[in-house]
Amino acid sequence: MPLVRHRTASRLAAGLALSPALLVLVVVYLGCTAWTVWISLTSSRMLPNSTFVGLRQYASLMGNERWQVSVANLAVFGSLFLIASLALGFLLAVAIDQRVRAENTLRSIFLYPYSMSFIVTGLVWQWLLNPSFGIEKMVRDFGFPSFRFDWIVRQDMVIYTLVFAAVWHAAGLVMAIMLAGLRGIDEDIWKATRIDGLPAWRVYLSIVIPMLGASFATAAVLLATSVVRLYDLSVAMTNGGPGVASEVPAKFVMDHLFERGNLGLATAAATSMLITVAAVVAPWLVWQSRRTRRAHA
Amino acid sequence: MSAIAVTQPAGMRPRRLTPARIGVYAFLIVTALFFLTPLYVMLVTSLKPMEEIRLGAILALPRAPTLEPWVKAWSAACTGLRCDGISVGFANSVKILVPSVVASIAVGSLTGYALSFWKVRGAGLLFGALMIVAFVPYQIFIYPLVRVFAFAGINNSILGIVLIHTIFGLPTMTLLFRNYFASLPQELFKAARVDGAGFFRIFWSVMLPMATPMLIVAVILQVTGIWNDFILGLIFAGRENLPMTVQLNNIVNSTQGERAYNVDMAATILTALVPLAVYFASGRWFVRGIAAGAVKG
Numbered sequence: 314m315p316l317v318r319h320r321t322a323s324r325l326a327a328g329l330a331l332s333p334a335l336l337v338l339v340v341v342y343l344g345c346t347a348w349t350v351w352i353s354l355t356s357s358r359m360l361p362n363s364t365f366v367g368l369r370q371y372a373s374l375m376g377n378e379r380w381q382v383s384v385a386n387l388a389v390f391g392s393l394f395l396i397a398s399l400a401l402g403f404l405l406a407v408a409i410d411q412r413v414r415a416e417n418t419l420r421s422i423f424l425y426p427y428s429m430s431f432i433v434t435g436l437v438w439q440w441l442l443n444p445s446f447g448i449e450k451m452v453r454d455f456g457f458p459s460f461r462f463d464w465i466v467r468q469d470m471v472i473y474t475l476v477f478a479a480v481w482h483a484a485g486l487v488m489a490i491m492l493a494g495l496r497g498i499d500e501d502i503w504k505a506t507r508i509d510g511l512p513a514w515r516v517y518l519s520i521v522i523p524m525l526g527a528s529f530a531t532a533a534v535l536l537a538t539s540v541v542r543l544y545d546l547s548v549a550m551t552n553g554g555p556g557v558a559s560e561v562p563a564k565f566v567m568d569h570l571f572e573r574g575n576l577g578l579a580t581a582a583a584t585s586m587l588i589t590v591a592a593v594v595a596p597w598l599v600w601q602s603r604r605t606r607r608a609h610a
Numbered sequence: 611m612s613a614i615a616v617t618q619p620a621g622m623r624p625r626r627l628t629p630a631r632i633g634v635y636a637f638l639i640v641t642a643l644f645f646l647t648p649l650y651v652m653l654v655t656s657l658k659p660m661e662e663i664r665l666g667a668i669l670a671l672p673r674a675p676t677l678e679p680w681v682k683a684w685s686a687a688c689t690g691l692r693c694d695g696i697s698v699g700f701a702n703s704v705k706i707l708v709p710s711v712v713a714s715i716a717v718g719s720l721t722g723y724a725l726s727f728w729k730v731r732g733a734g735l736l737f738g739a740l741m742i743v744a745f746v747p748y749q750i751f752i753y754p755l756v757r758v759f760a761f762a763g764i765n766n767s768i769l770g771i772v773l774i775h776t777i778f779g780l781p782t783m784t785l786l787f788r789n790y791f792a793s794l795p796q797e798l799f800k801a802a803r804v805d806g807a808g809f810f811r812i813f814w815s816v817m818l819p820m821a822t823p824m825l826i827v828a829v830i831l832q833v834t835g836i837w838n839d840f841i842l843g844l845i846f847a848g849r850e851n852l853p854m855t856v857q858l859n860n861i862v863n864s865t866q867g868e869r870a871y872n873v874d875m876a877a878t879i880l881t882a883l884v885p886l887a888v889y890f891a892s893g894r895w896f897v898r899g900i901a902a903g904a905v906k907g
Contacts, residue, residue, distance in 0.1 A: 326809035327728035334721045334784065335736060337777050342743040345754035352753070405641060408634045421890070422642045425649075428889035428896065430838030432855045433882045436862050437648040440655065440871065441668070450666040481645065489897045513630070542747050545840040549859050566749040567841070576753065583749040594745045 346587070353580035361576055370581035380582060383560045386472050390561070391540040393473070397480045398536055399529065402487020407517065409488070410495045420492075424485035431482070435549025438478035439465065468558035471551055475543075475559060478550060483539070487532045494528035495521070527604070534597045541590050562586050656680060656876035663871050679872035683880060687873050689860040696877045699857030703837060703884075705768055706853055710775035711832045717776055718783020718828070719821065723813050725784065726791035727799045737788060744781035752845060759846065766848025774846045775836050783828060790824040791817060830892050830899040834885045854881050 353371070356364040374380050405423055409416055426434065441447045444463040452460040464470035498521065506516045522529075544563035551559040553568075562582060569579035651668055656679050658672040685695040692698075725733050755774070756765065764770040798820070802812045818825075843853035852860075858881045862874045889896050 323809040324728070324730075327724045327730050330720050330724040330809065331730055331733070331736065333717055334740065334780060337780055338736065338739055338743070341751060341755065341777055342739075342746070345751040346746070348754040349750050401641070404637070408638050411631070411634050413634065413638060419638055419642060421893075422645050424897070425886065425889055426645065427900065428834055428885040429882045430840065430855050430885070432838075432840050432859050433878050436858070436874065436878050437652055439862075440875065441648060441651055446663065446666050446871070447668055451668050454667065481648065485645070486900060489900075538745050545855075548840070549863070552863060563747060563749055567752075570753055571845075580753065583747070583753075586747050587750050590745055590747060594742070598742065 349580045350584050352576055353584045355577060357576040357580075359574040359576070366577075370577040371585070374578055374581045374585070377578070379557050379560055380562070380565055382557050383562045383565045386559060386561055387540065387543070389472050390475055390479070390543065391537065393476045394479050394483075394540060395533060395536050397476065398483045398487050399532060401480060401484040402532065403491050403522075403525075403529075405484065405488040406491035406495055409492060420485075420488070423488050426482045427486045429482075431545035432549045434478050434482045435546045435551075438474065438481070439550045442474055442477075465551065466555055468555055471555065471559045475546060475550060478546060479543075482546075483536060487536070490528050490532045490535075491525065494525045498524055530597060530600070534594065537593045538590060541586055541593070652875045652879055656683075656872055656879055658872050660868075660870065660872060679870070679876040680880075682870070683861075683873045683876035687861045687870075687877055688865065689857050690864040696854060696857055696861065696880055699852060699854035700880070702847070702851045702857075703854040706771050706775070706843065706847065706851065707833065707836050709768070709772045710779070710836050711829060713772060713776040714779030714783055714832055714836075715825070715828050718780055719787045719818065719825070720813065721780065721784045722787025722789075723791055723817055724809075725788045727796075727812075727817075728809070737784070740781045740784055744785070748778070748841060756845065765846070766850070768847070768851055771843060771847040771851065771853075774842050775832075775839070778842065779832060779835075782831065786828055786831075787821065787824060790821055794820060826892075826895055827899040830888055830896055833888055834896075834899075837884050 352361050354365055354367060355362055356366045356369070409419055413419070442462070442465040444450070444466060447462075449460060449462040452462065465474045502520065502524075503516075506520065542563060543561045544567065547553055547559055547561050547564055553560040553564055563586065566579050566583045566586070569575045569582065573579075647669075654670070654672055655663065655668070657675040657677070659674060659676050659678070662670075662673060683695060684697050686693055687695045689698075724730065725737050759765040759770050759773075764773065794817075798816065799812065802816050807815070837853075838855065839853065840855045840859070843851075844856050847853060847856075858877050861877055862869075865874075892899075
């Protein structure tokens with residue numbers, strides 16, 4: 314009998330231990346999301362009110378020029394950042410995998426930017442790309458006085474400078490993920506391809522890359538979610554400027570919440586971000602859970 | 611077995627010094643220089659007096675190296691209103707970091723343990739939901755949370771920001787520990803139960819000591835993540851407790867008149883020092899940490 318009572322107490326303790334998580338999930342995550350979505354359907358400006366206006370905030374969001382720039386920036390930044398980071402990270406992993414010397418040192422060099430914050434990353438690149446002191450000035454002093462590299466102060470080019478900084482920050486992470494994937498590939502496959510006399514680039518293209526599908530998917534989802542969250546880097550590097558040329562959706566939300574006092578528009582923008590993330594992550598989660606279920610079966 | 615495979619290069623065995631091999635080294639060296647340049651430029655800039663910086667040779671070594679920018683960055687740089695240097699932010703970051711790391715790991719490890727060994731009804735659903743919300747951008751939650759925190763009177767306080775880090779660390783920490791505990795043999799748990807140990811006793815005396823590797827990974831993940839945080843500190847910590855990243859951005863991006871680039875770069879390095887130290891001290895654990903935190907299980 315005492316044992317049974319003891320067990321019930323433990324059961325109770327387990328439930329109790331899960332209650333903070335449940336509380337956070339329901340109150341913070343679900344509750345706050347619902348609240349945000351609700352505000353986005355009202356006419357709230359400085360203060361929340363409960364005048365339901367349907368999708369009017371979304372309509373004015375779509376017509377908002379700054380939001381349009383933000384979304385376009387996200388698309389340009391996101392696609393270039395994803396492609397460049399995956400490509401550079403993969404190439405680095407392949408190169409390091411060739412039994413090179415100083416492997417550990419090289420790995421550390423490629424990965425260290427990832428340990429630093431986006432604020433630090435943004436400030437360093439702001440300094441390097443500063444036209445009067447940075448790379449432009451340096452190349453001019455080398456004897457090319459007409460050299461121009463003032464992208465960071467040009468409205469049409471500034472978004473690409475964010476890509477530079479972000480790739481510098483994240484390529485090492487992709488390398489680490491890819492390297493783990495490459496080293497998980499069976500040595501026998503390499504022997505077989507050598508017997509078949511396949512050139513190395515063919516092996517990578519037709520055998521290795523398909524085998525690394527899971528690593529690519531993981532890295533891509535990881536980078537994609539950080540794209541949608543992009544905020545610190547834009548704030549530190551350009552503060553959205555010049556003008557609004559490097560604005561991003563996350564910054565649009567923050568500015569409209571806390572500086573411009575337009576809750577309805579800000580929450581409509583935040584909800585749009587949520588939908589974007591869901592569209593990226595949901596298929597990946599389904600794919601992942603199918604994969605693990607198959608692995609366990 | 612897999613541990614051995616991971617440490618052995620799987621790529622093609624190098625023959626002699628072929629053109630391809632020279633190409634690999636050339637690619638690695640050029641990329642390594644690209645990755646190191648920002649760190650080098652930060653360092654040399656921080657050691658130059660302003661007269662040298664005005665000359666604009668960004669890559670040049672300092673001719674008259676000085677530590678004055680470092681002293682100024684630490685104790686006299688202005689954040690717009692006050693001129694106490696970045697040391698204020700450093701102290702704030704430490705005050706936020708220590709309780710946040712402890713609390714988030716405590717809650718996450720307990721939740722992960724309760725989810726993996728105890729058959730609580732709805733546990734699978736809770737876990738799945740936590741996994742999904744880990745991807746959602748903060749912008750969705752921020753406004754309601756600010757209101758709730760203001761209502762509870764914990765806005766703009768260390769308690770508030772610690773709570774926030776604990777809440778947003780919960781999904782990742784739970785995932786990390788649940789997956790680790792799920793990989794431990796069930797017999798271990800059963801034996802402890804037969805011996806009459808209850809819920810907390812098993813956690814404290816059996817599971818937590820077994821989880822040392824995961825604890826290290828969790829600490830690395832949380833220390834770097836919380837130290838590098840910008841947006842949460844900006845919103846929830848309050849003017850008196852702004853973390854180092856926010857103060858750094860204020861010092862650099864809100865200066866009037868001529869900017870002291872040397873002081874800015876010294877402050878930037880100081881802010882990057884903690885995550886860099888964690889990175890170089892923990893080596894492979896760091897990769898495991900970010901991979902675990904990134905892949906979300």
